[in-house]
Amino acid sequence: MSAQGGESTILIIDDNAETIQLLAAMVRDQGKIIFAMDGAAGLEMARRQRPQLILLDVEMHHMDGFEVCRRIAADPDLPHSPVIFVTAHDSTESELAGLAAGAVDFITKPLIAPVVQARVRTHLRLQAALQSLQGQASRDGLTGLYNRRFFDERMAEEFARHQRQRDLMGVALIDVDHFKLYNDHYGHQMGDTCLKAVAEAIGSGTRRPAEIVARYGGEEFVVLLPNSDWAALEHYGAWICGRVAALQLPHAASLTAPHVSISAGLSAILPEPGSSIEMFLGQADRALYLAKQQGRNCYRVAAEGAGSHGP
Ligand SMILES: [Mg+2]
Incomplete structure (x- = not known):
């Protein structure tokens, strides 16, 4: 689906079937072609398929191409595909x-045909280059996960989206247990290797495209879990702790386990006008503190509403 690696997706929005056929035949070698026959259907398809390029008819009934284009630019739920x-x-x-x-x-x-093909080729290339640059700027150099800056941006977008859609979202703060002792015992180079392995275990554990896994600080990671309720958080907490423990990376200096382990604090929120991201992350941070107090190598989920979760 992405412009790097896989095939590009080209969305054609046109109210004339013949034009769609004609355009599709011209650009079929340049990507996967999808189409819609009116503005509303086109916007919905853009939302779901996240195309790398949109060929948009100006003259359409109900919603013309200018309006479709304005909505794409204004709606944070829509990919900013070039039009x-x-x-x-x-x-x-x-x-x-x-x-x-x-x-x-x-x-x-x-x-x-040659004009259409040349324009499409140019904009697909530009889009791929842009996505690659954006990708580099949003990544943590050591682990390859998203960096904190990118996470903060996405968190703000997702917070607003969940508020609009009146849906619960979750977050997990994850800390590598006794990481300072690990560095002291094995040295910083091994410490980096350890962080990469843990990051890989957490990062490759994402199951949905909207899940964002980022390096939050030195040995701290954060996972944004869209559309997740408390039961989903319980499940994720147990699963991610088990996943890192299962790596069985030796940690001779750990006071918790003979292997590298993590502690996790999780929280869910239904964003409302009075709620803030700081409050939300604060709840997860308190849950993480409790997990550490209760022996590490475990997770805690903040209670519904606020405060701590009873055992
Ligand atoms: Mg038309």
């Missing part, structure tokens, strides 16, 4: 209106 307008109007005003709505390019009818 190329396809139109019968080749006036300067029409082109300017399209660019003002957020389009990256303009193709006028009659459609000429």
Whole structure:
């Protein structure tokens, strides 16, 4: 699905079946083609399929292409896929209106295959380069996980989305137990290797695309768990602790176990106008503190509402 690695997805939105067929035939070698025949269906398809490029008809009933393009630019739930307008109007005003709505390019009818193909190729390349740059800027150098800056951005977006959709979201704060003792005993190079292995175990454990796993601090990790209730958090907490323990990385200096272990604090929230991300993370942090107090190599889930969870 991504522009790196796999095949690109190209979404064609047009209310004319013949135009869709014509465009699809022209660009079929450049990616996987999906299409929609009106603006609303096109937006829904963009949300679900997250295309790398959208070819958008300007003249459509109900919702025209300008409106579709504006919504893509304004809606945080929609991927900011580049939009190329396809139109019968080749006036300067029409082109300017399209660019003002957020389009990256303009193709006028009659459609000429080499022109369409060249434009599509250019914008798919640009999009791939942009995604690669964004990917590098959002990653932690040591572990390859997302960095804290990226996590904070996504957390703000997800918090707002869950508030709009009135749904519970969860978060897990994870600490490697006695990591300072590990470094003292094995040295910093081994310490880095240990962090990479733990990061890999946590990162490869994500099951849904919206789950965000980030390195939060030195030996601290954070996992954003969208659409998760308390039962899901209990499940995740037990599972992630077991997953890291199962690595069986020796930790001779640990006061908790003969192997590297983690402690986790989890919390869920239904974001409301009065609630804040700080409060939400604070609850998870207190749950993490409790997990450490209760012997480490375990997890605690914050109680519904706030405060601590009874055993
Ligand atoms: Mg049309």
